[in-house]
Amino acid sequence: MALDPEALARALQPLEKAATLPASAYTSPAVYAAETERIFSHAWLCAGRVEQIPNAGDWMTLDLLDDKLVVVRGADDRVRVLSRVCRHRGAELCEGRGNTRSFQCPYHAWTYGLDGRLVGAPLMDGAADFDRTRFGLPELRSEVWEGWIFVSFDADAAPLGPQLAPLERLLARYRLEERVALEPLVFESPFNWKLLVDNFMEAYHHIAIHRDTLQPLFPADRSHAPDADGPYSVLIMPGKERDAEPLVAAVVYPFHLFAPGGEMLSWYQLLPTRHDHFTLRIHCCFAREAVEDPAQAAKLEALRELVRTVHEQDIAACQATWAGLNARSYRAGRLGPLEKPLWQFNRWWIERMTG
Ligand code: FES
Secondary structure, eight states: OOOOHHHHHHHTSOGGGOBOOOTHHHHOHHHHHHHIIIIITTSOEEEEEGGGSOSTTEEEEEEETTEEEEEEEOTTSOEEEEEOBOTTTOOBOOOSEEEOSOEEOTTTOOEEOTTSOEEEOTTOTTSTTOOGGGSSOOEEEEEEETTEEEEESOTTOOOHHHHTHHHHHHTGGGOGGGEEEOSOEEEEEOSOHHHHHHHHTOSGGGGTTTTTTTTTTSOGGGOBOOOOSSSEEEEEEOOSSTTSOOEEEEEETTTEEEEEETTEEEEEEEEEEETTEEEEEEEEEEEHHHHTOGGGHHHHHHHHHHHHHHHHHHHHHHHHHHHHHTSTTOOOOBOOGGGHHHHHHHHHHHHHHHO
């Protein structure tokens, strides 16, 4: 793998001395392949929110890494994450979202229940020893945390909830589980996923890229990050006005990003596909009363537009960084004191990539 041990050792120094990750951590296809194997295949990854499938039979598809999944609420009200690849000859069963009592393959009409069981396979009576119970849709481990549905490809992954208990206590006042997501803003992002995690988790850049948007509200030099006792980092950004509510940014490793503050919860859903591309869905989430109140529609839309403007500024920063990291002359830099969450993340990332 294209990671220089000495460069990683410099990134592992105490924050006061720590270097950034080397360029290859971002730019190398081999490193991305190793991330897929060592991190993504074992971590908990966000698949959506429970309120996106509120009723029995509601489903939505999810392309996560190289897999095709469907997130579905069963007749028993349980949320499951299933493969949506037909167990006959592999056709994709569905695409998009909807409500159904069963999934029927468009190719030869094999039919699956909401729990993944194969309930119908026409004209298969002559197939010797064909046991339908062995041809259900595989179900992945899933867990709901604060309204988000997390999924893991690792059947032995340690439960997520206990690992996030300290974060849950820290954010209890924001009542994350009660928020409702609006239709997302979607961005195809032609750079490495970690650039957005880095960007999301420090307010240092407010002084330049966001000097007209976030810096007047949440000045960079007031931001700080508590020590973390689990697979997450938190950044607290106090407001310029003393009585203003702080904006908080959080990452559940590796890439579940969200930021509660004021009336809005911003949730950045990253869907990496290659070392140099991910799809980003930004969901602006609000209290249900606000979403269902027509009188508040214009205000919520204005907040959503502010998020779009801020992200367009962040895209410029990420693209400039992507160009620089791919340049021959690039050398790893130094982290500053306002970049503690990046340092925390880098240590977690290096441990998993090399451990
Ligand atoms: Fe699905 Fe044949 S591929 S029924």
